[in-house]
Amino acid sequence: MPATDVAAKIRTALNDIKSADLDDPRLMEVLSLAENLVDSMKMFFGSLDNSIHGEFLHIGQYIARTRDEIAALRPNDIRESRLPTAGAELEAVVNDTETATETIMSLAEEIMTLEPDNLANYKAQVDEKMMGMIEACSFQDITGQRVSKVVSTLTHIEERVARFSSVMGVMDAVDDDCDEKEQWRKDNLLNGPQIDGPATGQDAIDALFDGDVSASELGQDDIDNMFD
């Protein structure tokens, strides 16, 4: 029941009591106080109504905006189409490179076992196998296109997530969602090849094993640690 209706009902009840022709002045005083209280309550509940209404309106608008932003992320498109496609492309890249490697290595191994007893025959066989290797290298064109598609998908997701995060003012939570296997990998495995070549070159590693630390690219702290 709205606050104004409650106040009106109390006021009616007070008027009924007053019109009952009561003589006690103290009771009339109490009734007067009650009337003042009703007026105050009416003003209080009125402001409370407006405040709550404003809060709910704000929450409603926030939810609507969040829903619009999530819709703009196109999560169903990402989950049902883009990510499965990207996964399939990467699997195809692995298969393509594996097949090409297998072909090239087999041809190389066959060349190494050829008997060079007849030069013309030997050359013909080497030429044929070399041509097979060149053909197998066409995998690079195919895998390059596949990887480009995956990069495009990642860029698409990255842009949308970044926009969502920015618009909604999202702060990153603490990363504690790491299962046992993932934790083992973090603790025990290396990260694999670095972009732009190895962090420490073979020459620097050789210098370390030769004891020629002056030629090494290793920092002094690293070297000091080795002698601790």
Added chain:
Amino acid sequence: MAVDMAMPILVVDDYKTMIRIIRNLLKQLGFDNVDEAADGEEAFQKMQASGGFGLVISDWNMEPMTGYELLKQVRGDDKLKGTPFIMITAESKTENVIAAKRAGVNNYIVKPFNAATLKQKISSVIGDF
């Protein structure tokens, strides 16, 4: 002392292609007696079961047992601790190299590598051949 070209060599890598590449490189260098394992656990079992390998060439990144863990187990085993051990990795952060050296690795090769590099590292570990 002359290097025994017939000595058994254990190649440890979880990628069959890499094992095949190293096998071929070793063959070109004159080593034909090559065995393989897909991770540290299998490698350690093979080492314990065999009469001993003359050289172990191992990748670092393998599951469930890494090459680094294999190295530590080998160095901690009275029968196997003297086995020459070369580590091969694609990642070569300084701390990894230092950790491997401290654990007793004899040499360390960064991927990708060629036959000349492999020959040089094997020579530095077991002598010229």
